[in-house]
Amino acid sequence: MGKLAILGGEPVRRKPLPTVNDKSGRNIGEEELKLLKSVIESGRLFRYSGNMVSSFEEEFANFLGVKYAIASTSGTAALHIATGAAGLGPGMEVLTSPITDAGTIIAILGQNSIPVFADIDPDTYNISPEDVKRRITEKTKAIIAVHLFGLPVDMDPLLELAEDKGLTVIEDCAQAYLAEYKGRLVGTIGDFGCFSLQQSKHMFTGDGGITVTNDEELARRARLFMDKGWDRSLGLPRAYVTIGFNYRMTELQGAVARAQLKKVKWVVEKRRAVAESLTKKLSGIEGVYTPKVPKGFKHSYWLYPLKLELSMFKAPLNDIVKAITAEGIPAGAGYIGKPIYMAPIFTEKRGYGGSKCPGCVHFTAKTYVTVKDYALKPKKP
Helix, strand or coil: CCCCCCCCCCCCCCCCCCCCCCCCCCCHHHHHHHHHHHHHHCCCCCCCCHHHHHHHHHHHHHHHHCCEEEECCCHHHHHHHHHHHCCCCCCCCEEECCCCCCCHHHHHCCCEEEEEEEEECCCCHHHHHHHHHCCCCCCCEEEEEHHHHHHHHHHHHHHHHHHHHCCCEEEEEECCCCCCCCCCCCCCCCEEEECCCCCCCCCECCCCCEEEECCCCCHHHHHHHHHEEEEEEHHCCEEECCCCEEEECHHHHHHHHHHCCHHHHHHEEEHHHHHHHHHHHHEEEEEEEEECCCCCCCCCCCCEEEEHHHCCCCHHHHHHHHHHHHHCCCEECCCCCCCCCHCHHHCCCCCCCCCCCCHHHHHHHHHHEEEEECCCCCCCC
């Protein structure tokens, strides 16, 4: 083996792999421009003045095989729409993962509900159904299952718990486009599926989100919650029939989303191919643990997480990441740094900081590397 690039050697990749902010690393171009041009030329950028957003909603619902889809401004908004439509309110408890973006938690706190964190499965890093069961109380009203990095949560045990206890199940699919659980697409399994269109996701509009459901009444509530509680079907004067927010997607976002939707299957297939190649090459290296994908699960690889046995290495995690990056491969130490319940918003307020998930603490603090944005240079599907 030659000298490491970080020590002055020749990098493995003379041209570094692209990141999410490099156009060469994203599948975007003429198709998006064509639809954007039509919106600009129409002069109709508001979602209820044009048809881009409504068309995207219909196309996305058909893509997943669900009945209803409600587009919004972000993945956070998509989740908040779900918690709002589910009727979550003050003092209600919502079980979720301690390894997640703040958007998951904001959707709970936004309803004055209480996030309760269940520990993770040490092999999948997803929420543990056994720990979820242990933490259910009479105040528990919902579960938000975060399909971390693109690997589905083990949903059947959660669905059984939900049915037994009368809980709403919300899937956070921000990182998991086209991931599959026992033949079912994530987002179609629970009461709601919530997706993100943020810059780094499999398909993107810069920011954006979409909430899906098969329940007509939940869809009605979700659409009201997205649009300030305004029931437009009642005509004028304006009928604000419930609390809601302005989470309306613009026609510009809708245009980009429609073009991106046609490409996302190809993007996921390419990511899977690259990830499987990485797994094959890295498997068997002592102290390096590649992602475990249970039988019947299909990963969509938003990130590629590597768990390291640091006692086997002669360098701390941050130095290992620097060495990988120097070879032209984007990588980061961990994901969110530490469990979300250790963030100041929780530790400085009574009631949120004591969930104590030791498996999660160990995982987030010291043991893994995420290999980022290993997408191939885009080609037309």
